[in-house]
Amino acid sequence: MQAIQVGLLGIGTVGSxxxxVLRRNQEEIKRRAGRGIEIVMVADLDTQRARQIVGPDVQVVADAREVIANPDIEIVxxxxxxxxxxxxxxLEAIAAGKHVVTANKALLAVHGTEIFEAAQKKGVMVAFEAAVAGGxxxxxxxxxxxxxxxxxxxxxxINGTTNFILSEMRDKGLDFDVALKEAQRLGYAEADPTFDIEGIDAAHKATLMSAIAFGIPVQFDRAYVEGxxxxxxxxxxxxxxxxxxxxxxxxxxxxxGEGVELRVHPTLIPARRLIANVEGAMNAVLVxxxxxxxxxxxxxxxGSEPTASxxxxxxxxxxxxATSDPQHRVPHLAFQPGALRHVQVLPIEQxxxxxxxxxxxxxxxxxxxQVTRILADAGISINAVLQRGTGSAAQNAHETDLIILTHNALEGSMNAALARxxxxxxxxxxxxxIRKEELA
Amino acid sequence: MQAIQVGLLGIGTVGSxxxxVLRRNQEEIKRRAGRGIEIVMVADLDTQRARQIVGPDVQVVADAREVIANPDIEIVxxxxxxxxxxxxxxLEAIAAGKHVVTANKALLAVHGTEIFEAAQKKGVMVAFEAAVAGGxxxxxxxxxxxxxxxxxxxxxxINGTTNFILSEMRDKGLDFDVALKEAQRLGYAEADPTFDIEGIDAAHKATLMSAIAFGIPVQFDRAYVEGxxxxxxxxxxxxxxxxxxxxxxxxxxxxxGEGVELRVHPTLIPARRLIANVEGAMNAVLVxxxxxxxxxxxxxxxGSEPTASxxxxxxxxxxxxATSDPQHRVPHLAFQPGALRHVQVLPIEQxxxxxxxxxxxxxxxxxxxQVTRILADAGISINAVLQRGTGSAAQNAHETDLIILTHNALEGSMNAALARxxxxxxxxxxxxxIRKEELA
Known part of the structure; x- marks a missing residue:
C-alpha cells in the first residue's frame, strides 16, 4: 500500500x-501502522530554512494554500x-476534504466549536493530541x-514555563521576577512570557480537556484565569x-446538576501527592x-520531539x-457530536x-x-491557623503574618468575607x- | 443503531x-461510543450468585459454550x-468469529502467540487493556x-500486592513475613500469594508490555523472574x-543489535524519581x-471497578x-502481524x-x-561504599556490614565475582x- 501523503504548514520547532522523528523511525512506524506516512510538502515563509531541514526530496513552498490545493495530500x-x-x-483544509492534525491549543480552545462542526460536516478528522501536555x-x-x-x-x-518558575522559587527562595529572568535565560520562558505566566496557555489546555472529559463544547471565554x-x-x-x-x-x-468548574490559578496541593512532586518544566495531569x-x-x-511524538x-x-466510516471514528471531543451537552461553565463566584x-x-x-468571627459569619470554617512574624523582628515588632487554611467554601462567600x-x-x-485543592 | 451484544465468561470481582459500571454509565458510554453496549448473557458455574448480580433481564448459564454459540453475541x-x-x-470464541476482550495476563503471556495468530486468521480482535496495570x-x-x-x-x-508489602516493610521496618501477613489480613494478598510474591504476575505483565513496545512475540518462558x-x-x-x-x-x-532484556526482580531506584514514590497497592509504568x-x-x-474501566x-x-476493515485496526501487539521481529530475550547472564x-x-x-580487588578483576567498578555495624555492638563487635553500589556491569561478570x-x-x-536501576 502506498504511503499516505502529508503536508506540513509551518516548520519551526515542532515541525522540524x-x-x-518521522524520518528516523519510519520503519518502526510503518511496522506499526501497516502503511508508510510521508511528508511530501512543506509550507513556510522562510523557505530557505525549511529547505535546510527537509532536504531536496520534499517540496517547499511559501504559500500554505499550495499544500491545501495538492490533491495527493490527505492530511494537513x-x-x-x-x-x-x-x-x-x-477551515480551508477541512473544506478541501483534508484531515487536520494540529498542536494549536489556542485555536481550538477559542474556535474549536466552529472547526469541529466544519470537520464533522465534511467527514474529516481533526486530531490534536499535541495541543495538550506535549508528548x-x-x-x-x-x-x-x-x-x-x-x-x-x-x-x-500543563504549563512547563510556570512550573519551572515555581520550582525555582521554592528551591532557591527566589522572587517571581528573578525566577522569570532565570527561566528566560535558560530558554524555559519566551521573551514575551505573558501567555504562560498569566495562565492563558494553561487555560487553553484545560478548556480542551474539560470539553473531552465532560462532553461539552469548548468554552474558553468562560474559564477563570489567574497567573x-x-x-x-x-x-x-x-x-x-x-x-x-x-x-x-x-x-x-x-x-x-449545576454545571462545570473551569479554572486556572495558583493552587496549594498536599506535598505528599505525586503530582505535587512534578518539578521543573515537566507536565502531569491527574484524572x-x-x-x-x-x-x-x-x-x-x-519541546520539539516530545510534541512531535x-x-x-x-x-x-x-x-x-482515513478509510473508515466516519460514524465509527472516535469523535473530536470524544462524545458523538449530537451528544454534546450544553452544560454551563460556572462563574468563579460559584x-x-x-x-x-x-x-x-x-x-x-x-x-x-475578629478574623475568625467574620469568616464564621460567612459560613467559612477554619482548618488550620499559623501565626508567624516575618522579616526583621526589630522593624516589625508589632506586626505578624496570620495564615489561615479554610475548609471548602463558596468563592462568592469568600469574596464577601475578604472585603470585610x-x-x-x-x-x-x-x-x-490562594486556592487550595486536596486532590483526593 | 442497535446495541452491540456482549457475553461474559465468569462474573467474579472484575465481571461484576x-x-x-457498564450499567451505571450506560448513557455516558453511549454518548461516547455512538452505540449502546449491552451484556446480554453471562456464564458462571455459580449461576445463583451470577443471577443476583445481573438481575432478571440477563440470561445466566453455567456452560460458557452457550455464550460462544449465541449468534447474536459479537464480543466475548x-x-x-x-x-x-x-x-x-x-480459542473457541475466536473460531466462532467473536471478538475477545480479556483481563487474563497469564493466558496471553504464555499462549499469546497461538491466540493472536488464531484471531488474526479469523479477522477478529483480541483486546487486553485490563491484563496490565488495571485501569x-x-x-x-x-x-x-x-x-x-x-x-x-x-x-x-505492576503488582500491587508486592508494592504494598514493600511499602509496609519500609514504613514500619517490618520483615517480609510480617508484612505479608498484614497484606493478607487487609485483602491485598491472597491466601496463596505465590504468583504475586514470586514475581510471576509481574512477569506476565512485563512480557505483554515488552512484546508491544518492541514488536516481538510474547516470550514469558524467557523472562528472568525473582520475587x-x-x-x-x-x-x-x-x-x-x-x-x-x-x-x-x-x-x-x-x-x-543484541536482543531484549526482560526481567522482574527487586530493584533499587533513586528515591527522588516519581516512580519511587508510588506507594501501597498503586501501580505505575515508566516508558x-x-x-x-x-x-x-x-x-x-x-480491583473490581478500576479493572472494569x-x-x-x-x-x-x-x-x-467491529465493522471496520481488519487491516486498518491497531494490531494485537501494536505491530502488524507480519512485522513482528523474532528478537531474542537475552539470558540473565547477559x-x-x-x-x-x-x-x-x-x-x-x-x-x-580484598573485596574491591576481586570486583576490579571482574571489570566491575564501584560507585559508593558504606560500612556499618548492625545489631548489638557488644555481640558483633568484630563484624560489620559492607555495602557496595557498583556501576553498570554484566550480570555474568557479577556472578563470577560473587562466587569468588x-x-x-x-x-x-x-x-x-540486589539489582539497581537509575531509570534516567
Missing amino acids: GTFN VELIGGYGVARTLV IPIIKALREGLTANRIQWLAGI ITQLAAADIQYAEQLGYRIKLLGMSKRRE QGDAVGATLHYGKGA AVIADLVDVTRL VITSYYLRLRVKDETGVLA LQQLPAVLAPIVR | GTFN VELIGGYGVARTLV IPIIKALREGLTANRIQWLAGI ITQLAAADIQYAEQLGYRIKLLGMSKRRE QGDAVGATLHYGKGA AVIADLVDVTRL VITSYYLRLRVKDETGVLA LQQLPAVLAPIVR
Missing part, C-alpha cells in the same frame, strides 16, 4: 521535530500557531482509555511549612474517574481511520474550593477573634488569597 | 465491576483466568499514544540511607521513548472497530545493570581491599545482591 498538519491565519487555513498521550487517555468513566474532575500541571505573577516567595514558604506546594493548576470539575479512581499521566509537556501518534491514528489566606496584622490580642476582613483596622496590607 | 469477555479452560474457551490505559499508550517512538525501555511497578521473599528489612534501610527505594520492578530494555523522553502512567492496578474501554474500542551488594564481613583491615567473594574467609554470610 515531526519531520525528523497545522503548526503555525495563533488564532489568525491558522484558523483560516485549517503525554492525555487526549487519547481521556477520549478512549478512560472512556468507561464518568470523569469527576481533572487537574493538570502566577502576584505570587510571593513568602507564601511558597508558608505553604511548605503547612505541608503544601503551590502549583499553577488547570482544573475542571463536574458539579452534578479522577468514578470507576478507575485517580490516574496520573506524566511527561514532557513541550504526539503529532505523529495523531498521524498514525488518522492514517488508520466555585467551591478551600483557601489559604495570609493577613498582615497588628500583633495584638483580639485580632484572631480587608476593612479591619488591624489588617495592615492587602490580604493574600 | 464490568456489569455494574473472558474473565475466568488461568491457562486451562480459559485458553480453550478463548491505567498503558496498553493503549504503548500501542497508540507513543507509537511514534522507538521505545528504549520500560519499567513498571521479594528473600528481601531483608536491613537492605531496605541501607538502600534508604543511600537515597534509594527498593521496588519490585518489571523491566524490559532494547539492546540494539522511555526516543522522541517523547520519559512518560509515567500511574493509577490503581487492580479497562475492560469497558476495550469494549468501546472493539465496538467502534543483562547489564548496576548492583547493590551487602557483605557481612570481619571488621579488620584489608577486607575492603563468597569464598573469602572474611566474608561471614551469604552475600546479598
